[in-house]
Amino acid sequence: MTSQVLPDDDAATGAVRELFGAAAVPARITYGCNRECSVDVSEPEFALAIPWLASRKFVLISLFCVEGFREGAGHFLLYVFERKGSILILVRNITGARATSIATIFPSATWPERECRDGFGIGFDGAFDTRRLFLHESYPAGFHPLEKSFSNTPITTTTTMGATTEYQFRTVTGEGVYQVPVGPVHAGIIEPGHFRFSVIGETVFNLEIRLFYTHRGIEKLAEGKNPHDCLKIAEAVSGDESVANATGFCMAVERSSGITVPDHAWYLRTILCESERICSHLGDLAGMLTDVAFPLGASQFAVLREEMARENERLTGSRFLRGMLCIGGVNHDIPADALAGFRDFLVQFRKQCKIGLSIVLSTPSVIDRFSQTGIIKKPLLRPLNITGPAARASGGAVDVRVNHPYGTYDRFSPAPHILRDGDVLARFTVKAAEIMDSLDLINRVIDAMPDGAIKSEDPIRDGCAFALVESARGQNLCWVWVQEGKISRYKIRTASYCNWLALEHAVPGNIIADFPVINKSLNLSYAGTDL
Amino acid sequence: MVNAFSCLLKKKVTETRPLPDEETERLGREIKQEIDARFGRSLAIRELDAGSDNAAEIEINNLLNAFYDVERFGITFVASPRHADVLLVTGAVTHNMEIAVRKTYDAMPSPKFVVAVGDDACDGGIYKGTYAVLSGADKILPVDLKIPGNPPTPTQILTGLLALMRTAGKKP
Numbered sequence: 001m002t003s004q005v006l007p008d009d010d011a012a013t014g015a016v017r018e019l020f021g022a023a024a025v026p027a028r029i030t031y032g033c034n035r036e037c038s039v040d041v042s043e044p045e046f047a048l049a050i051p052w053l054a055s056r057k058f059v060l061i062s063l064f065c066v067e068g069f070r071e072g073a074g075h076f077l078l079y080v081f082e083r084k085g086s087i088l089i090l091v092r093n094i095t096g097a098r099a100t101s102i103a104t105i106f107p108s109a110t111w112p113e114r115e116c117r118d119g120f121g122i123g124f125d126g127a128f129d130t131r132r133l134f135l136h137e138s139y140p141a142g143f144h145p146l147e148k149s150f151s152n153t154p155i156t157t158t159t160t161m162g163a164t165t166e167y168q169f170r171t172v173t174g175e176g177v178y179q180v181p182v183g184p185v186h187a188g189i190i191e192p193g194h195f196r197f198s199v200i201g202e203t204v205f206n207l208e209i210r211l212f213y214t215h216r217g218i219e220k221l222a223e224g225k226n227p228h229d230c231l232k233i234a235e236a237v238s239g240d241e242s243v244a245n246a247t248g249f250c251m252a253v254e255r256s257s258g259i260t261v262p263d264h265a266w267y268l269r270t271i272l273c274e275s276e277r278i279c280s281h282l283g284d285l286a287g288m289l290t291d292v293a294f295p296l297g298a299s300q301f302a303v304l305r306e307e308m309a310r311e312n313e314r315l316t317g318s319r320f321l322r323g324m325l326c327i328g329g330v331n332h333d334i335p336a337d338a339l340a341g342f343r344d345f346l347v348q349f350r351k352q353c354k355i356g357l358s359i360v361l362s363t364p365s366v367i368d369r370f371s372q373t374g375i376i377k378k379p380l381l382r383p384l385n386i387t388g389p390a391a392r393a394s395g396g397a398v399d400v401r402v403n404h405p406y407g408t409y410d411r412f413s414p415a416p417h418i419l420r421d422g423d424v425l426a427r428f429t430v431k432a433a434e435i436m437d438s439l440d441l442i443n444r445v446i447d448a449m450p451d452g453a454i455k456s457e458d459p460i461r462d463g464c465a466f467a468l469v470e471s472a473r474g475q476n477l478c479w480v481w482v483q484e485g486k487i488s489r490y491k492i493r494t495a496s497y498c499n500w501l502a503l504e505h506a507v508p509g510n511i512i513a514d515f516p517v518i519n520k521s522l523n524l525s526y527a528g529t530d531l
Numbered sequence: 532m533v534n535a536f537s538c539l540l541k542k543k544v545t546e547t548r549p550l551p552d553e554e555t556e557r558l559g560r561e562i563k564q565e566i567d568a569r570f571g572r573s574l575a576i577r578e579l580d581a582g583s584d585n586a587a588e589i590e591i592n593n594l595l596n597a598f599y600d601v602e603r604f605g606i607t608f609v610a611s612p613r614h615a616d617v618l619l620v621t622g623a624v625t626h627n628m629e630i631a632v633r634k635t636y637d638a639m640p641s642p643k644f645v646v647a648v649g650d651d652a653c654d655g656g657i658y659k660g661t662y663a664v665l666s667g668a669d670k671i672l673p674v675d676l677k678i679p680g681n682p683p684t685p686t687q688i689l690t691g692l693l694a695l696m697r698t699a700g701k702k703p
Contacts, residue, residue, distance in 0.1 A: 134627075138629065139626065152660075153660065153662065154661070154662060155626075157629070159629060159630060187610035188610070189578045189588055189608060190580070191580045191588060192580050192628060212627060213582075213628050213631070214582045214584075215582075215663050216663050217658070217661050217662055220661065221657070221658065221661055233657065236657060237584065238585060239583075240585060299597050302593075302595075303596060303597050305593075305596070306596050306597075319684060320682070322681070525585060526580075526585065527584045527585045
């Protein structure tokens, strides 16, 4: 941890001064290496702080539990708030595995609280939802895998489900209301999840989403591992976010160890991050068009995506850009002539993108299906911490690359693409604009590519740090705590985890046949949520 | 007002396929031969994510893009396991998916084949021996073929399917 002087207008520091007095500012704040401002709070202070923070428009971006953090036993809950590019962390030491719930004030705490209950057995007083989250009913009662006392070994679960043990969905009753259960195995080639629609006629009245079918125990798996070996795990969080999650993990370890990544490596990382974003967005555009039955447009983008995947393989040896990142930099260099070839490829690529877009945006039947479908309203952004292109299409100026620039993004800032409509069309347009923007960014980065080493050989030191990265889907948060050279806790919260709740709000009022396109317009990762 | 007849007479909007890919063409021809001979010209595949990280799904989806376009070889991806000849399982089987995986397999009519796609589905991969997964797909399903890779490329998946077709006729 390094201390540094911050300007007075930093929102997090201001909040601490306001809440705990002027004396608390130098005395109690620890500034993390990410300029985040961390304060240990007592229970009465916590109770005072929560409504105050809510009224001052702080956003709860994550909540998670760490066992044995700081000196002393017991569980520590870390509440991470964001406001105007500054981060405030309240560290709350709880005893007896009980805490008060804040889900009624900060709705984005609902899932994390349930997650802490499953993982560590912490009960939240006053919580309105006490159902299990990532441990489904087949797991035995009293099993809490993230506790340090549990060593990661196979367990026995029940394979039959009685009516009394089944998960209780919210029931919507009334004349003519019926339920449509979908999943966990879906009709297409996609990941598993359960959607419970309550429908009146054709119109969806309520949607409840149940996930965590692909819960693989990522966080526990990382425990006790050498940080270098953990990169594979970070890349496996979500296949199409491999680079983003690996970047987040590397950044956290590098920051807590004081490793400076050479410029050349950061430039290469930026190219990888942006290539991944382009691939992901192209898949989304193609998917949205497939879901409104417009294969002519869809195949344009599917072809471009395949071309990009092949180009990725040519540059890095992996279609998913895996195995490139390492702590301290990148594993292999990309030679200058390969980069020059990539730039030439992108010239053609951009032309093809534009052709595809002009086909789509001049087709009235597509616009008709996209427009006014699946609206996410702006007032939802803050309480649910909706992030990424989904937020930008609803008028939210949120982008980690702009708000918390990392790596080279302070020099190569993406242009903001913010629309207000919040419908599928807006998300389509934002993603299309971001593809063009990422192409520009890659070009600028290649032009300015400095020479130098590809990685730093500095050793990894003990400590903990945060990292925020902008994946294709939005803000991914990663917190890594290294103790005695091993990972003690690896917490990852992907953008999908936040945006699933946006889907629950976007779908009601639409007809059930529009669900696939609304779902695809958000394109959330099940694996990245389920961990 | 659009005249319906003018649509019929207008030049069709088509494009030449992006790249002639010899490897894919050869694989496709051979698969088509096998499918024609053994599966009455059509092989129906149901994809099942049992706990993957979605990379394998993306590659399986890519089999349908214009570069591979496997439907022309007689391969179709179907929505229901009741229509399927082959179950493509990706990912290590998680406890949360176990019941759904069993139900999906049971819903398929015989004869049926199971193919594990990707390292995790083959033997549990990095999740082997941890609390949340049972292990590879062969722990609960009779796996006929394993296609390793992290994830395997579309071409590798096609190569695997060809190998399956060649052994399929010999299954009792």
